[in-house]
Amino acid sequence: MGLIVQKFGGTSVGTTERIQAVADKVKASREDGDDVVVVVSAMSGETNRLLELAEAVHADPPARELDVLLSTGEQVTIALLTMALEQIGCPARCYTGAQVRILTDSSFSRARILDIDAEVLRDDLQEGRVVVVAGFQGVDEEGALTTLGRGGSDTTAVALAAALEADECQIYTDVDGVYTTDPRVVPEARRLDSITVDEMLELSSLGSKVLQIRAVEFAGKYRVPLRVLSSFEPGPGTLITYEDNEMEEPLISGIAFNRDEAKVAVIGVPDTPGIAADLLGSVAGANIEVDMIIQNIGQQGLTDFTFTVHKRDYETTLDLVQRKAEELGARQVVGDDKIVKISLVGVGMRSHAGVANTMFKALSDEGINIQMISTSEIKISVVVDDKYLELGVRALHKAFELENVTPVAELEGLSES
Amino acid sequence: MGLIVQKFGGTSVGTTERIQAVADKVKASREDGDDVVVVVSAMSGETNRLLELAEAVHADPPARELDVLLSTGEQVTIALLTMALEQIGCPARCYTGAQVRILTDSSFSRARILDIDAEVLRDDLQEGRVVVVAGFQGVDEEGALTTLGRGGSDTTAVALAAALEADECQIYTDVDGVYTTDPRVVPEARRLDSITVDEMLELSSLGSKVLQIRAVEFAGKYRVPLRVLSSFEPGPGTLITYEDNEMEEPLISGIAFNRDEAKVAVIGVPDTPGIAADLLGSVAGANIEVDMIIQNIGQQGLTDFTFTVHKRDYETTLDLVQRKAEELGARQVVGDDKIVKISLVGVGMRSHAGVANTMFKALSDEGINIQMISTSEIKISVVVDDKYLELGVRALHKAFELENVTPVAELEGLSES
Numbered sequence: 159m160g161l162i163v164q165k166f167g168g169t170s171v172g173t174t175e176r177i178q179a180v181a182d183k184v185k186a187s188r189e190d191g192d193d194v195v196v197v198v199s200a201m202s203g204e205t206n207r208l209l210e211l212a213e214a215v216h217a218d219p220p221a222r223e224l225d226v227l228l229s230t231g232e233q234v235t236i237a238l239l240t241m242a243l244e245q246i247g248c249p250a251r252c253y254t255g256a257q258v259r260i261l262t263d264s265s266f267s268r269a270r271i272l273d274i275d276a277e278v279l280r281d282d283l284q285e286g287r288v289v290v291v292a293g294f295q296g297v298d299e300e301g302a303l304t305t306l307g308r309g310g311s312d313t314t315a316v317a318l319a320a321a322l323e324a325d326e327c328q329i330y331t332d333v334d335g336v337y338t339t340d341p342r343v344v345p346e347a348r349r350l351d352s353i354t355v356d357e358m359l360e361l362s363s364l365g366s367k368v369l370q371i372r373a374v375e376f377a378g379k380y381r382v383p384l385r386v387l388s389s390f391e392p393g394p395g396t397l398i399t400y401e402d403n404e405m406e407e408p409l410i411s412g413i414a415f416n417r418d419e420a421k422v423a424v425i426g427v428p429d430t431p432g433i434a435a436d437l438l439g440s441v442a443g444a445n446i447e448v449d450m451i452i453q454n455i456g457q458q459g460l461t462d463f464t465f466t467v468h469k470r471d472y473e474t475t476l477d478l479v480q481r482k483a484e485e486l487g488a489r490q491v492v493g494d495d496k497i498v499k500i501s502l503v504g505v506g507m508r509s510h511a512g513v514a515n516t517m518f519k520a521l522s523d524e525g526i527n528i529q530m531i532s533t534s535e536i537k538i539s540v541v542v543d544d545k546y547l548e549l550g551v552r553a554l555h556k557a558f559e560l561e562n563v564t565p566v567a568e569l570e571g572l573s574e575s
Numbered sequence: 576m577g578l579i580v581q582k583f584g585g586t587s588v589g590t591t592e593r594i595q596a597v598a599d600k601v602k603a604s605r606e607d608g609d610d611v612v613v614v615v616s617a618m619s620g621e622t623n624r625l626l627e628l629a630e631a632v633h634a635d636p637p638a639r640e641l642d643v644l645l646s647t648g649e650q651v652t653i654a655l656l657t658m659a660l661e662q663i664g665c666p667a668r669c670y671t672g673a674q675v676r677i678l679t680d681s682s683f684s685r686a687r688i689l690d691i692d693a694e695v696l697r698d699d700l701q702e703g704r705v706v707v708v709a710g711f712q713g714v715d716e717e718g719a720l721t722t723l724g725r726g727g728s729d730t731t732a733v734a735l736a737a738a739l740e741a742d743e744c745q746i747y748t749d750v751d752g753v754y755t756t757d758p759r760v761v762p763e764a765r766r767l768d769s770i771t772v773d774e775m776l777e778l779s780s781l782g783s784k785v786l787q788i789r790a791v792e793f794a795g796k797y798r799v800p801l802r803v804l805s806s807f808e809p810g811p812g813t814l815i816t817y818e819d820n821e822m823e824e825p826l827i828s829g830i831a832f833n834r835d836e837a838k839v840a841v842i843g844v845p846d847t848p849g850i851a852a853d854l855l856g857s858v859a860g861a862n863i864e865v866d867m868i869i870q871n872i873g874q875q876g877l878t879d880f881t882f883t884v885h886k887r888d889y890e891t892t893l894d895l896v897q898r899k900a901e902e903l904g905a906r907q908v909v910g911d912d913k914i915v916k917i918s919l920v921g922v923g924m925r926s927h928a929g930v931a932n933t934m935f936k937a938l939s940d941e942g943i944n945i946q947m948i949s950t951s952e953i954k955i956s957v958v959v960d961d962k963y964l965e966l967g968v969r970a971l972h973k974a975f976e977l978e979n980v981t982p983v984a985e986l987e988g989l990s991e992s
Contacts, residue, residue: 212655216661223657226657227655227658233644233647237643238628241640244633254720257720
């Protein structure tokens with residue numbers, strides 16, 4: 159008899175029929191002998207409906223009141239799910255974030271969880287009840303309602319699992335696990351039985367939308383056993399692990415890509431200390447987030463400096479940088495928003511220097527020119543022309559044989575060059 | 576500089592446009608120099624929408640979860656109204672019932688307010704903010720969300736006004752005050768500038784739907800100056816008073832009527848002690864509420880016993896009483912659900928014995944037969960055939976000259992007979 163935290167997102171509770179299906183699933187887990195805490199999001203569409211109401215009365219709805227408004231979304235779901243559970247003879251009780259209580263800081267609309275007092279839930283569990291908790295929301299020290307931002311229900315689930323020392327935190331979504339890459343791009347993409355938390359972090363931040371990145375960070379910090387699985391189809395999903403057993407790690411876990419970035423390059427800028435800070439300072443000052451940053455070795459006292467931003471910030475960034483570049487006496491500023499970033503992710507690559515070479519060769523064999531390269535311990539990212547997205551991802555998926563479950567040993571040959 | 580509590584019901588906040596209109600009205604009060612606390616209901620239609628969701632997942636939705644569900648309705652409104660106020664430069668802050676906190680008992684769906692800790696609101700008022708509070712809801716000692724039942728927002732407003740010792744509690748509705756009778760029946764019906772709380776109680780309980788009866792009781796208990804006025808039209812509305820200055824009281828304040836009752840008569844029942852308890856016991860046991868009760872003086876050891884119930888309980892009551900009447904050896908049981916109750920209400924009638932006679936004569940002049948009569952200190956009710964409703968109410972309205980503002984002195988002649 160263990161304790162499981164199950165989280166169901168907006169699509170999984172999008173209609174009263176789906177809420178009833180979730181109730182059946184929760185009841186089945188309960189009957190398997192586990193205590194169950196359920197975390198739910200707002201019914202899909204509800205948050206947008208509420209946002210439209212807000213925008214009808216305020217041009218730029220204040221975050222404090224927006225949190226009061228949006229937190230009703232999950233409150234509706236917890237009440238309905240609890241009713242559905244009681245209807246099928248499964249005793250249950252529901253709690254808002256404030257009732258639990260999930261203490262957060264006062265950063266309305268993007269609050270961070272500071273503490274959870276889950277003792278009240280233990281009493282319910284001991285009395286044989288399923289506990290249903292509103293995701294995405296909390297309360298600050300002064301009693302004001304807060305929300306954790308979109309996707310925050312994942313964080314609520316992980317934080318509750320940590321506080322209750324749950325045996326597993328199950329995140330039910332509309333996909334049945336984490337894949338080696340997007341199956342819409344590569345039909346042979348394979349569901350991973352497990353993935354390390356570091357890999358998951360790289361995959362999440364690179365645009366795989368399965369899990370919210372803060373939830374994964376949280377899970378890593380408290381080593382909460384986390385499983386991603388489907389609300390709609392049976393199956394074991396993907397387990398996120400913390401053990402770093404290198405011998406059993408596959409070389410590469412997956413391939414992520416991101417179509418949302420644009421590139422800005424400053425060419426021929428005097429190579430003096432502080433150049434990067436100067437160039438990026440104006441961009442950061444406009445609250446624009448920068449992703450990849452590359453500076454090449456300078457020649458003749460000049461250097462080239464390239465970075466990527468979100469496409470929506472492209473024009474603004476180009477303007478800002480052009481002005482700054484003139485000041486600095488740079489030769490030229492060029493930009494390109496027709497790019498895509500493709501990333502190989504895998505803890506296994508740390509000890510296999512040849513991975514990069516295999517990657518570059520696979521792309522070159524398809525005639526794909528690499529515009530930028532950036533690497534970390536467990537990731538290699540390249541920027542290429544966006545027309546090469548599908549071709550590039552497929553070539554890499556094949557080169558690293560991700561369609562097969564392949565032990566590391568067989569892939570050793572790849573690291574030669 | 577005073578403190579006003581203003582309550583706006585579901586129709587008054589039924590759309591975002593109406594919420595903006597309420598914000599304008601609140602801001603104007605604020606600019607008149609008063610501190611303002613606003614209590615709002617759920618947007619009209621919202622409660623029904625939520626109830627439908629509940630009924631889709633549970634055949635008989637449990638009250639505890641229903642309160643969690645329904646209390647989201649007002650939470651949406653407080654957030655939107657606060658945003659609308661801030662948009663027009665009127666600083667505001669909103670609170671749920673739990674946040675205030677409005678402590679209630681644990682009778683989910685019909686909780687009673689036990690205590691209000693309004694201190695947190697005083698800080699906001701002192702800092703120049705309008706305070707927006709969710710009506711209809713509270714929290715019990717264990718932190719569970721409760722609701723006060725439909726119309727409970729009036730009670731919230733009055734209770735807050737009492738706790739804050741407000742100078743006036745203004746209930747904004749879709750009518751512009753309390754009328755001498757229903758203007759749809761008597762076009763000459765006149766808005767009353769003021770009415771005593773006792774009269775208001777009689778009018779409320781008799782079916783005038785302007786104010787929730789519990790709110791009026793509450794106002795009476797704490798002597799909260801209460802005013803009913805229109806959300807949509809300007810005007811002073813009707814003030815509910817507590818002073819009992821008989822010389823200035825009009826004889827009759829208004830005429831109420833109720834089409835929802837049915838009559839059951841037990842004829843020729845042995846006139847022994849305990850007969851009433853015996854007959855009514857079986858009805859009360861089925862949780863049926865009895866309104867008027869009349870027992871005539873018996874002849875030849877027999878008596879007639881008549882009472883009224885809500886129309887929806889008519890068939891059940893008739894069954895129960897027929898069985899009991901047989902046991903008691905009564906001669907006959909007759910029922911009639913084609914009746915209407917018409918009531919004259921006025922604190923002035925206490926000292927004017929002729930009122931009843933004037934009433935009976937006015938009805939008789941129109942050929943209206945009176946089936947039952949019941950009187951209290953400030954009320955005379957008669958039951959007549961329901962086809963006489965309009966005729967009867969109009970005749971009485973005219974007989975007591977309710978279309979004019981008439982000092983008591985001029986009406987003295989009426990009490991002759």
